[in-house]
Amino acid sequence: MDDAREVAIAKISDxxxxxxxxxxxxxxxxxxxAKEKASIxxxxxxxxxxxxxxxxxxxxxxxxxSQNTEKFRESMRNIDKLCRDAQSMIGDFPRIxxxxxxxxxxxxxxxxxxxxxxxxxxxxxxxxxxRPMQRDIFDPHEELLHVHYHLFKLEEFRDRTMHQARDSPxxxxxxxxxxxxxxxxxxxxxTQHLWQLAxxxxxxxxxxxxxxxxxxxxxxxxEERADEKALAxxxxxxxxQDIQGHKKWRLAGGxxxxxxxxxxxxxxxxxxxxxxxFDQEFAPYKEAEDxxxxxxxTDFIFNDLELVFDQIVPRIPKKYKVFPYFVLEYHRHTYDxxxxxxxxxLDAGTILRLLRFVRDYYTTMSTRLGVTEELLEPQLLDGQxxxxxxxxxxxxxxxxxxxxxxxxxxxxxxFVNRKTPPEMNMDNQYGMAGSVDMFQIINxxxxxxxxxxxxxxxxxxxxxxxxVMKDSQSFWKRLLSSEMRKQLETPDxxxxxxxxxxxALANDQIxxxxxxxxxxxxxxxxxxxxxxxxxxEKLSKALDGYIQIAASAREALLEVTFNDIKPVxxxxxxxxxxxxxxxxxxxxxxxxxxxxxxxxxxxxxxxLVNDMLDRFLMLYLEAMTHRNARFHMETCLSKIQNDVRISxxxxxxxxxxxxxxxxxDVIEKVHTLLESNRRMIxxxxxxxxxxxxxxxxxxxEDILSKRDDLDKAALKDIMKGIKAKAREYExxxxxxxxxxxxxxx
Numbered sequence: 001m002d003d004a005r006e007v008a009i010a011k012i013s014d015x016x017x018x019x020x021x022x023x024x025x026x027x028x029x030x031x032x033x034a035k036e037k038a039s040i041x042x043x044x045x046x047x048x049x050x051x052x053x054x055x056x057x058x059x060x061x062x063x064x065x066s067q068n069t070e071k072f073r074e075s076m077r078n079i080d081k082l083c084r085d086a087q088s089m090i091g092d093f094p095r096i097x098x099x100x101x102x103x104x105x106x107x108x109x110x111x112x113x114x115x116x117x118x119x120x121x122x123x124x125x126x127x128x129x130x131r132p133m134q135r136d137i138f139d140p141h142e143e144l145l146h147v148h149y150h151l152f153k154l155e156e157f158r159d160r161t162m163h164q165a166r167d168s169p170x171x172x173x174x175x176x177x178x179x180x181x182x183x184x185x186x187x188x189x190x191t192q193h194l195w196q197l198a199x200x201x202x203x204x205x206x207x208x209x210x211x212x213x214x215x216x217x218x219x220x221x222x223e224e225r226a227d228e229k230a231l232a233x234x235x236x237x238x239x240x241q242d243i244q245g246h247k248k249w250r251l252a253g254g255x256x257x258x259x260x261x262x263x264x265x266x267x268x269x270x271x272x273x274x275x276x277x278f279d280q281e282f283a284p285y286k287e288a289e290d291x292x293x294x295x296x297x298t299d300f301i302f303n304d305l306e307l308v309f310d311q312i313v314p315r316i317p318k319k320y321k322v323f324p325y326f327v328l329e330y331h332r333h334t335y336d337x338x339x340x341x342x343x344x345x346l347d348a349g350t351i352l353r354l355l356r357f358v359r360d361y362y363t364t365m366s367t368r369l370g371v372t373e374e375l376l377e378p379q380l381l382d383g384q385x386x387x388x389x390x391x392x393x394x395x396x397x398x399x400x401x402x403x404x405x406x407x408x409x410x411x412x413x414x415f416v417n418r419k420t421p422p423e424m425n426m427d428n429q430y431g432m433a434g435s436v437d438m439f440q441i442i443n444x445x446x447x448x449x450x451x452x453x454x455x456x457x458x459x460x461x462x463x464x465x466x467x468v469m470k471d472s473q474s475f476w477k478r479l480l481s482s483e484m485r486k487q488l489e490t491p492d493x494x495x496x497x498x499x500x501x502x503x504a505l506a507n508d509q510i511x512x513x514x515x516x517x518x519x520x521x522x523x524x525x526x527x528x529x530x531x532x533x534x535x536x537e538k539l540s541k542a543l544d545g546y547i548q549i550a551a552s553a554r555e556a557l558l559e560v561t562f563n564d565i566k567p568v569x570x571x572x573x574x575x576x577x578x579x580x581x582x583x584x585x586x587x588x589x590x591x592x593x594x595x596x597x598x599x600x601x602x603x604x605x606x607x608l609v610n611d612m613l614d615r616f617l618m619l620y621l622e623a624m625t626h627r628n629a630r631f632h633m634e635t636c637l638s639k640i641q642n643d644v645r646i647s648x649x650x651x652x653x654x655x656x657x658x659x660x661x662x663x664x665d666v667i668e669k670v671h672t673l674l675e676s677n678r679r680m681i682x683x684x685x686x687x688x689x690x691x692x693x694x695x696x697x698x699x700x701e702d703i704l705s706k707r708d709d710l711d712k713a714a715l716k717d718i719m720k721g722i723k724a725k726a727r728e729y730e731x732x733x734x735x736x737x738x739x740x741x742x743x744x745x
Contacts, residue, residue, distance in 0.1 A: 119154070123182050126150050130186070134193050137200055141212045148219045151190055152226075154183050156257070163256030194219060198266050199273035202304055205311035213315045221317065223262040230257040263320070271329060278333040291341050291350050295357045301330050302364055309369065327369070331376045334361070338380055342388070348395040351388050352448050355457065358385065389457055396445055396461060400468045403441050407434045408475055415479060415505070418495040422504035430504035430599045431511065439515040442468065446519060450526045459531035462523055462538065469516065469542040476505065476549050484556045488563055499560060499596055506553035507601045513546035554604055558611050561593045562619070569619040573629035573636065573706075583643040586616075587650045594654070609654045613663055616647060618743050620667065625702045633709045637675050640667070666692060666739055674703065678714060685722050689729055692738045697726060699740070 016026075129143040158180045165176055197204065197216050204212055285294035308326045316322045341354060358380050365371040381388065411434040414422075422430045442465045449461035480502070486494045520539040527535050565586045571577055590612060597605055620643070623629060630636075644667055651660055669688045676684040681704075688695055701719050704710060710718070 119179065119183075122150060122154065123186060126154075127186060130190060130193075134189065137193075137196055137204070137212075138207050138209055141209070141215060144212065144215045145218065147190065148222070151183075151187060152222070155187055158183050159256040159258065194262075195265065195269045198269040199276075201270065201273070201312060202277075202307060205307055210311060210315055213312060217316050217320075220262045220266055223260050226257060227259050227261065230259055267325065270325070274326075274329050274333065278337070282337060286340070289344065291344065291346065292353050294337065294341070295353055298334070298357070298361075301334065302368055305330060305369055324375075327365075327371055327376070332378075335378055335380055339382075342381065342384065346391075348392055348399065349448060351392040351395070352451070352457075354381075355385060355388055355392070356451060389460065392457070393460055393464060396464050400441065400445065400464060404438055404468050404472060407438055408472060410434070412475070412479055415501050416483065416495075418497045418501055421497055422501055424599065428599060429507050429601060430500055432504050432508040435508045435512045435515065438468075438472065439512065439519075442515075443519065446523060450523075456528070456531065458523065458527050459535055462519075462527070462535050465519075466538040466542050469512075470545060473542075473545040473549055476509070477552060480505065480549070480552055480556060484559065487560060499557060499593075500599070502553050502556050502560075503597065503600050506550045506557070506604050507599075509546045509550035509553065510601045510604060513543050513550070516543040516546060550604060551607075554608050554611060557593075557597065557608060558615060561590070561612065562615055565589045566619065569623045570626065572620065572623035573626065573631065577639065578632065578635060581642075583646050587646055590616075590650060606654075609651070613651055613655070613660075614739065614742070617663065617666060617739060621670065621699075621739070622743055624670070624706075625699060629706055631674055631703065631707045633675070633707060637671065640671050640674075644668075644671075670703070673700070674707065678710075678718060681718055682721050682725050686725055686729065689726065692740055693729075693735050694738055695740045697723065 126147055130147045133139050133141050133144060133147075162173075162176060162180070165172055194216060197212060201213065204210075281297060281300060282294050285291065285297065305323075305326060309323055312326075313323045338354065338358070341350075346354070361380065362373045362376070365376065366373070411432055414420075414432075423433065425431050445461055445465060446458070449458045483494075483498065484502075487498045516539055520536065520543065523535055523539070524532060568582050568586050571582055576582065594609070594612075597608060600608065644664060648660055648664055655663075669684075669691060673681065673684045673688055685700060688700075697719075700722060701715075704718060705715055
């Protein structure tokens with residue numbers, strides 16, 4: 001009640017939100033609610049009336065049924081009374097009745113004797129018709145129904161006779177059993193033949209014996225109907241124990257037939273035959289533990305089921321539901337086979353083949369046979385696919401780690417010891433064999449995972465392969481850093497050919513990036529849509545990682561190159577520079593290294609030349625700020641021009657003139673600043689600042705302070721004007737950094 005009250009209050013508060021609503025809305029709301037109440041009351045009244053009518057109708061039916069039952073009982077009592085009255089109306093009725101029974105017994109005895117006299121010949125005729133069919137199940141079996149009819153009649157005769165003689169002396173029973181022994185034998189043989197046909201239902205269909213299947217079904221139906229009659233008689237006997245001994249009710253004596261349950265036995269024979277069929281098909285593979293071969297041999301399942309649907313189902317009554325039975329039997333045997341496989345110690349390839357089989361199995365069942373996965377119970381592998389996937393990934397992870405570790409061990413040993421030069425390919429480029437081997441392994445794993453037809457599995461395998469790539473990249477990055485440090489710090493104590501092996505590593509990493517890009521393109525068309533973004537992200541990271549290692553190798557080559565010539569740059573703009581040419585020796589060293597670098601990948605070589613040019617310009621500018629640097633005017637200007645000319649001509653072998661002019665522009669503008677007079681120096685600085693907004697004022701002040709034509713007073717005056725000029729120009733925040741931002745001052 002409290003809840004209803006709260007709901008009502010909340011409803012009223014929603015309807016009446018303002019004081020004016022009391023005068024404007026209350027009347028309208030009352031009318032609307034009254035209409036709604038009237039409608040609901042009408043619906044309730046109608047529902048109650050309908051229920052009352054139904055109850056009344058039920059009571060009327062019960063009353064009528066009770067009246068009919070009473071009438072039926074009264075009619076039965078009248079019939080019984082008429083029968084008793086009729087007996088008293090006929091004179092000597094008991095004697096007549098007895099004579100009639102004697103006559104009936106005499107006729108029955110005569111028929112029985114005749115049947116016994118003809119029994120041997122009838123058995124002989126049936127046997128002659130049956131034996132050819134028994135010898136060959138693919139015989140047309142034209143007489144099968146005829147044999148069954150006559151044998152069925154003989155069995156009825158036997159059962160009725162034995163039932164009638166059930167209270168006879170023992171020797172009579174033995175005699176009768178002797179007479180009927182051939183009937184029993186022939187009946188057993190015929191039954192076994194029927195089950196032989198049932199066990200060979202598929203071969204019969206394959207050999208065009210459809211009529212035999214139809215006849216088999218008709219025989220089973222006939223026996224089932226006879227079983228139903230016998231069961232009905234036994235049920236009547238059970239339900240009417242009170243009149244069991246009454247001579248008027250013959251039904252109470254029961255039916256002498258033995259229940260055969262042919263339909264149940266038919267399916268039992270099918271079950272046994274299919275079990276033997278599966279054992280026969282897979283026994284060689286189980287013995288050899290060839291589980292992949294066993295999975296490859298499962299095509300017969302779908303072929304058999306198609307044969308059942310096309311050739312057997314139309315010939316068997318629908319109520320038998322033969323096709324669902326075959327489907328479930330085959331499915332359960334397949335389920336048992338897979339469970340046996342899962343218990344074995346399977347390798348990675350077999351696990352993938354098993355996972356693919358499960359997916360293909362359900363797909364084929366649906367497309368070829370129209371059987372959906374929901375109808376196939378129990379579920380194959382009992383939903384253990386993820387466990388198998390985890391096991392497979394564990395194996396893949398172990399194998400990849402093992403293979404790549406061996407590759408890394410061999411290649412790292414060669415890289416560190418450098419006893420022989422690295423391999424050289426047909427393009428005259430150094431390289432390593434490890435990358436090809438590693439990506440062959442990776443591609444094999446991806447191909448196998450793709451063939452398994454498991455979208456998530458492919459993604460997980462790609463993920464594992466990406467981890468392997470990442471680990472190899474980390475390994476090479478550490479090894480390269482360690483070996484470069486040894487090369488720079490203790491060059492006399494390390495093996496030779498460091499440059500050659502670094503070039504091989506750089507080339508190898510570019511090759512790996514190409515392989516990774518190929519895997520990316522290939523897997524994007526294979527992996528499921530929901531994993532595409534993740535696969536692309538992981539493989540793109542792997543690709544970038546190889547590019548970064550190649551860049552690190554390129555940087556190592558650059559460090560080694562300039563480590564040899566960096567002392568020369570320390571002498572620039574010093575007395576040594578004025579006394580003898582230094583840049584020509586630098587250029588000669590660069591020429592020698594570039595000849596070696598010809599064994600680099602073209603892309604890397606071009607990048608390395610760019611790096612060399614940048615490093616050359618940076619070191620040249622840094623040299624201007626060294627403590628011992630001095631600019632003797634006129635002389636230094638011509639020597640700088642000569643240095644630029646020599647270096648420009650060297651780099652022109654590899655770079656275009658237009659690009660070099662753009663790159664050497666910084667030296668040109670600094671040269672202009674050096675030769676500028678006091679009145680124009682502000683203009684030249686402004687030009688330098690516009691082209692290189694990040695040029696430090698300290699750099700400008702430093703090089704101007706080293707000019708021998710400027711005293712401290714003049715320098716102070718000039719720097720005051722330059723600083724004022726610098727405040728007038730504020731570069732955009734989006735301006736890209738120049739070479740000055742990369743120089744460590």
